[in-house]
Amino acid sequence: MADVTFEKVEKRFGEVYAVRGVDLAIRDREFVVLVGPSGCGKTTTLRMLAGLEDVTAGDIRIGGRSVTHLAPRDRDIAMVFQSYALYPHMTVEKNLSFSLRLRGVPKAEIDRRVQDVAKILGLGEHLQRKPRQLSGGQRQRVAVGAALCRQAGVLLFDEPLSNLDAKLRVHMRTELKRLHHSFKSTMIYVTHDQVEAMTMGDRIVLMNHGVICQVGTPLELYERPATRFVAGFIGSPPMNFFEARLVAADGGAAVELGGELRLPLPRPELAAQAGRPVVFGIRPEHIVLGEGARPGAVRVPAVVDEVEPLGHDAIVTARCGAGVFQVQSEHYAGVKRLDQVDAWFRMERAFVFDGENECAI
Amino acid sequence: MTGSAWGVRWRRLRFLLASYVGLAPFLAFALFPFYWMLITSLKADANLYDLRSNPFWFSRVDGATGQPYHKDIIVPASLTAGPIRWEIRTGAATTRSDSAVNPPAIAWIGDQKVLSPVDGTLAEIRVPTGQVAHPNEVIGVIHVPNPTLTHYRYLATTPFARWMQVSLVTGAAVVLITLVLAVPAAYGLARLEFPGNRGIGIAIFLTYLIPPTILFIPFSQFVGALRVDNTIWSLILSYPTFTVPFCTWLLMGFFRAVPKELEERALLDGATRLQTLRMVVIPVVMSGILTAAIFAFTLSFQEYVYALTFISSTVNRTLPVGITVDMVRGDVYFWGPLMASAVVGSVPVVILYALSLDWFISGMTTGAVK
Known part of the structure; x- marks a missing residue:
C-alpha cells in the first residue's frame, strides 16, 4: 500500500513560507497532479515528499509510515526529473538498472525488469547507447523507464514533459496515462500546465502562494471552482471576469456589470444580498455568438476586436459596455473585426465570486 | 541540383580552408619554441656558436670561412x-x-x-x-657531423636518468596526494552547505596566490624539523601546498557544473552520499579530475625554488635543478645538452597530454542532462 498523507506540512526558507499548512490524502495507485503557477510551492511539496527538502513542520506518511525524517532512499519513492537527470557516463541499460544494482537485486531479476521496461517504452534498440546519443524524446523515456524499473510504491514526476516539443508532449501525456494503468504505483505529477493537469489527473491539487486552493477531480475543479483563482486557472482560454454588483430584479437576482448591463442569475436566493460587490465569471465556451434567443441565455451586445480561428471553432475577443471578454464559438463564420454581434451568456454556467475574498458564492 | 551539391561542398571546403588558415599562425606560435628546442639539441657545437650561419636550420659550412665544420x-x-x-x-x-x-x-x-x-x-x-x-x-x-646526437649521448654521462626518476616519482606522488585531498575538498565546498563555506573557498584560492619565493625560507625550517631535507620526501610534502589549493579551486568549478538533479536522482535511487560521489559525480567530472591531475603533475615537474633549496646532493636533484646546475657552468650555457635534456624531459608531459586528450574532448561533449 502506498497511500500518501501530508499533515499540516510547511516549509520555510528563512522568513519566507514556500509551503504552508498542506493537508492532503492521496490514495494508493491514484494519479494526482499538483498544479499551479510558478512559485506556488508545488515542486517544493514534491521535493519534501521525495526527501530532497527538509520539512519545517508537519508530517508526511507513505503507507501509514512516517517518512518525514527518512533518507530519500528509504522512502520507497522514484522520481522523474524535469531535466531527466540521466547519468551521462552510463548506457541506457545501466541508467535503467542503476537503482536495482544499488539495492542488490539479483542479476536475472534486473535483466528481466530492464527488458520489460525497455519493451514497454520502445527502448529495446537503444540499450547500449549513451544518453548523449539519444533524442529528447528518447531521453525522456529513459528517465521514465529508470523510475519504472524501481517498482517503487510512489512515482514522482517533476514537470517531466516541459522540455519536449508540443507534439511529443501530447503523445507522452497519453503514454504516461497508459503506464499508470499498467503499473501499480501511486503517481504524483507536478506541472504548471493546466491542460496536462486536466487530461492526466485522477485528481488535481491546485496550489497558489504555498497553500492548496482546491482538491478535486478535473471536472469538479472545472464545474465547481472554489475561488476566482481556481476558476481562472482551470480552463483554456481562461474564464472572463467582470467587476459587478448583486442586485434584485424581477423577483430574482441579477448581476450588474459596469453600472449598466444587468444579467439575471438563475439563483433567486442571492436577491437577499443585493448591493454586495462581486466578481462575475463566465467561461468563453459558455458564451454563444449569433442571433436569436437561446433558452437560459442572456443577450449582450458587443463589438468584435479580434477573431482567432482554430478550425472547428474560433476564439473571438469582443468588447461590451462592461469590458473585454473572450468567446469560444463554433458560429464564427463571417464574423469580422469591428462587427456588431450578439453574445449570448449562458447564465446557468456562470459563476459569482465574493468581491473581497474571491470565494465562490 | 548537382550545382547546389557542388556549392555545398565548396562552401564546406572554404570554411575548412578559412579555419585552417586562421589557425595556422597560432599553431606556428605554439610550436616554434619546441622547434627551436629540437634543432638546438641536434646542432653540433660548431654550428651552434657560428653566428653567421642560418639559425633556423642546420648548416654544413662555417659561415665565416665557407669551409665545412x-x-x-x-x-x-x-x-x-x-x-x-x-x-x-x-x-x-x-x-x-x-x-x-x-x-x-x-x-x-x-x-x-x-x-x-x-x-x-x-x-x-x-x-x-x-x-x-x-x-x-x-x-x-x-x-663534424651536423645534425648530431652528441648532446643526447652526453646526457648518458650525467645523472640525467636519476633526475628524471626523481622528478617522475615526485610528480606521481604529488598527483596522488593532491587528488586525495582536493577532490573531497572541492566537492564539499561546491556542494555541501555549511557555515563559512564561501569564505573557505576564497581563502583556499588566496593561499595559491602567495608566491613560493616567499615561502621557501619558512618551509626549509619545516623540512629541517621533519628531517626530510635532502630527500625526495621534502618535495613530496611541500609541493601539495600549492597543488592542493589550485586543484581544489579548479575542481570546485567542475563540481558546480554537475547538475544537482543528477545527485538527487542518485540519492533517490538508493545511493549514499559517498556512493553518489563515487558512482555518479566523479565519473561525470572525470575530465576535470584529469585536468587537475595534469596541472598538479606539471606544476610539480617544473617546480624550481623548493627543489633547489631543499635538496643539495646531486643524485636527489629534480630534472630542472639538475639540468641548470650541471649544464650551466658559471656563465657558460651548454645549449646543446640543455636543450637535449629539455626535449627528453618534456616527453612524459607530452605522453600524459596525449593520453588524456580523448578524455578532455569526451568531457567537453557530455551534455547529457537536457
Missing part, C-alpha cells in the same frame, strides 16, 4: 714509433688517442680514410708513406 687532428709532441698518436683540439677541449675512451685506432701508413674515434665519423688523415709526422703537424681533419 671540422676539427684538426694534430700529431702531439710526444710522438713515438708505432701507430700514429694524435689529439684533437677544439677550443679548450682536447681529445687524445691515448686516453681510455679513445684508444689509438690508426695502424697504417699512407693516404687512407679511417674511422675516427669521435662520433664514429670519417676522418681524413693524410700522412705520406714513410714520412714521419712532425709534432704539432696537422695530419688530418674530422668532419
